[in-house]
Amino acid sequence: MYTKKCLIYEEQSEVSSSSQARQKLEGLLNKNMRIRMTDGRTLVGLFLCTDRDCNVILGSAQEFLKSTDTFSQSEPRVLGLAMIPGHHVVSIEVEADSLDDTQGFGANH
Template identity: 35%
Template sequence: MDNAEATTYLSQYLGKSLRIHILDGRIFVGQMKCTDGDCNIILSLTYEYRQPSPNAIREAIESSENSSTLITLSSRFVGLVVVPGQYIQKIEYEETGRASGQYVVP
């Protein structure tokens, strides 16, 4: 991928909602504001999601008496964050229903 192509590709995600999974298991969901060559990503209006603890999972299963149940992740608002590229495990683009701006090619 040459520089021009990379620039175009990355620019289309500006202002779009990204989900970034990091190595310790947390997920950050926010709007992309900025990125650089080291893949450091700045997200705004970010929420942090965390896998529920084993205890919480066990409790939820016990209470619902169903081995396949839905548990909401614990979340909190963290605002403007920068996720350093070295900790990023997975990046997901979330296509929101509203067609805002131009079409994104994933």
Template identity: 35%
Template sequence: MDKIAAKAEAEGFLKSLLNRNLRVYTTDGRLFVGTFKCTDTHSNIVLSLTYEYRQPSQQKLAELAEAVAASAESGKGTVAADMPSRYLGLVVIPGPHIVKMEVEEFASQVKSRSIFERRDLYGSTAR
């Protein structure tokens, strides 16, 4: 693949992500969930309507470990650790701090997207 085709493919991929919900994991363990708006040449990304999630504190993890031990003794189910969150709104995440990005997609979105893809393939919608 030549350079021009690779650049066009990369641009097309980024355009397909516009206004989609992304999960962005950072080097300090935080998770940002928001709507992808843009990026730049330094791989910084801008998310809108963003929530930040943090790992539980060491004290909270120790308390949960005790709860797990107690539930194992009593034969009860599992214990879940909630990630503290806060609403941030519009954020810029520096590219060098991004570990992983995922597109957040629900089953209903996949189904509706496939209908649109079929419409685009065949030129019209069947009614």
């Protein structure tokens, strides 16, 4: 009997944490994201969606190549709609101008 109560509590806890994660993700929709990939490229665009495998869809995406010379700024390549496989994602950042719109993305609500 005790184990059933623990399992029910754990299931409720998982539902609560998953709904909080979902709310945070929904708060990031249509925000500018900067995604660094394993091959050194950086993609910047609007966060449209993700899935369970951490694949990310960016709209109005631009690609920036990794520069060997720190002083040279290459022109971005316009991609439009882009899908980034989750296993190629190194880091994801919210652009500073859209961070103000999220009203405390990192804060607990």
